[in-house]
Amino acid sequence: xxFSDLLSVEVRTESGERLGRVHDLRAExxxxxxxxxxxxxxxxxxxxxxxxxxxxxxxxxxxHDVVPWSAVIRADRRGIVVRDGTKPT
Numbered sequence: 277x278x279f280s281d282l283l284s285v286e287v288r289t290e291s292g293e294r295l296g297r298v299h300d301l302r303a304e305x306x307x308x309x310x311x312x313x314x315x316x317x318x319x320x321x322x323x324x325x326x327x328x329x330x331x332x333x334x335x336x337x338x339x340h341d342v343v344p345w346s347a348v349i350r351a352d353r354r355g356i357v358v359r360d361g362t363k364p365t
Contacts (some may be wrong), residue, residue, distance in 0.1 A: 277351065280331040284330060287317050287343060287356045295343060298356065302342055315356065317364055341365075 279301055287295040296318030303310045318341040341364040350357045 281353055282315070282351060282356070285351075285356055289316060289362060290349065290356055290360045292331065293360075295354060295358070295362070296341065302345075312345045314344055315348075317341050317343055 282298050282301070285298050287298060289295065298315050298317055300316035301312050301313030302316065303312045305311075343358055343362060345362050347358040347362040348356060349359060
């Protein structure tokens, strides 16, 4: 699966609560691959994609709307489903 497959896809909990759309990913570069560890969603996720919350941007905003990848149950082009009780942090 590619990042472009997840971009703008809606994120919902198992019970259908809408958490927002994917605007960016949080990932860690390992020795062999890129390991996704979070989804930036909602309005704050969009700001992060635009670089407003990036430390190097010099901006005063340091807020996040990240859903942990460990909470993802299913991810495809139709949508992303996460465990009930998952909230962006």
